Amino acid sequence: MERVTGKAELIRYTERPEETVAAAARLCYSPEGAGEVIEKSGSADNARYIAMLKNMGHLSTFEHASFTFALTGVSRALLAQITRHRIASFSVRSQRYVDQSDFNYVLPEGIKNLPNADELIKKFDGQMRTIALWYGEWRGLLGGGGEKTNEDARFVLPNACETQLIVTMNARELLHFFSLRCCNRAQWEIRSVAWQMLRAASEVAPNLFASAGPACLNGVCPEGKKSCGKRAQVREYKDGLLKERQI
Numbered sequence: 091m092e093r094v095t096g097k098a099e100l101i102r103y104t105e106r107p108e109e110t111v112a113a114a115a116r117l118c119y120s121p122e123g124a125g126e127v128i129e130k131s132g133s134a135d136n137a138r139y140i141a142m143l144k145n146m147g148h149l150s151t152f153e154h155a156s157f158t159f160a161l162t163g164v165s166r167a168l169l170a171q172i173t174r175h176r177i178a179s180f181s182v183r184s185q186r187y188v189d190q191s192d193f194n195y196v197l198p199e200g201i202k203n204l205p206n207a208d209e210l211i212k213k214f215d216g217q218m219r220t221i222a223l224w225y226g227e228w229r230g231l232l233g234g235g236g237e238k239t240n241e242d243a244r245f246v247l248p249n250a251c252e253t254q255l256i257v258t259m260n261a262r263e264l265l266h267f268f269s270l271r272c273c274n275r276a277q278w279e280i281r282s283v284a285w286q287m288l289r290a291a292s293e294v295a296p297n298l299f300a301s302a303g304p305a306c307l308n309g310v311c312p313e314g315k316k317s318c319g320k321r322a323q324v325r326e327y328k329d330g331l332l333k334e335r336q337i
């Protein structure tokens with residue numbers, strides 16, 4: 091067992107996502123047939139067109155572009171949060187079918203920032219090893235292996251326990267997801283994963299995700315008194331992140 095860190099990798103996406111969205115929208119407003127509209131969307135000024143769709147709120151067209159990510163090194167705590175997003179599809183490593191005796195785990199950020207972090211990280215590592223022993227003990231008591239054993243032994247596992255999942259969202263849902271989860275008010279682990287997803291999606295569809303990010307980047311922060319008040323830094327962070335990938 092070892093400590094792991096969350097990673098998001100874009101593994102599949104709708105072929106030519108921006109053309110697909112633009113073609114879907116053009117079909118709504120054009121007397122031409124679908125074939126002609128699709129052909130035109132290959133060479134047209136899709137950047138301007140997509141910005142117009144975003145501004146007028148014609149976001150159902152964004153639903154035609156889907157993005158599939160592999161999330162690894164993430165905790166079950168993250169899983170509980172990301173699966174609240176209902177307009178998404180998930181496939182998650184099972185704790186019934188997969189033996190967790192050697193589970194990896196995510197170290198909470200807060201522990202790393204404590205003054206005596208080194209000592210406390212060791213303490214946390216030790217606690218994870220203790221939990222693994224409890225898990226092994228319960229597996230033994232519950233039958234020694236197989237899904238019937240695992241499904242009950244897993245009750246002693248921590249939220250820190252690593253999981254891996256494949257998640258698919260369309261561009262409209264991703265914009266919504268980014269507005270909530272890239273926000274400084276979101277929990278650090280899902281925020282980190284959300285920014286990685288935003289960066290990867292922006293790389294392949296920069297116009298669809300031009301305005302992506304926490305709500306403050308597109309208007310007033312909806313958090314009211316709880317606002318972090320760091321809109322300028324958030325903007326700088328996003329610009330830096332995208333520049334890193336030479337977008």
Ligand SMILES: Cc1cc2nc3c(=O)[nH]c(=O)nc-3n(C[C@H](O)[C@H](O)[C@H](O)COP(=O)(O)OP(=O)(O)OC[C@H]3O[C@@H](n4cnc5c(N)ncnc54)[C@H](O)[C@@H]3O)c2cc1C
Pocket residue numbers: 174175176177263266270271275276277
């Ligand atoms: C900072 C933060 C703190 C949170 N704290 C808590 C907490 O303490 N406890 C808790 O339980 N949750 C908490 N949540 C989760 C939150 O309440 C939502 O469940 C989660 O963010 C998913 O958001 P959503 O429902 O807008 O998005 P999605 O499920 O992704 O849906 C996208 C949009 O589709 C529409 N939609 C989807 N389903 C329906 C429906 N059935 N009816 C009508 N419209 C629908 C809505 O417009 C919705 O915004 C927190 C979230 C954040 C970001």
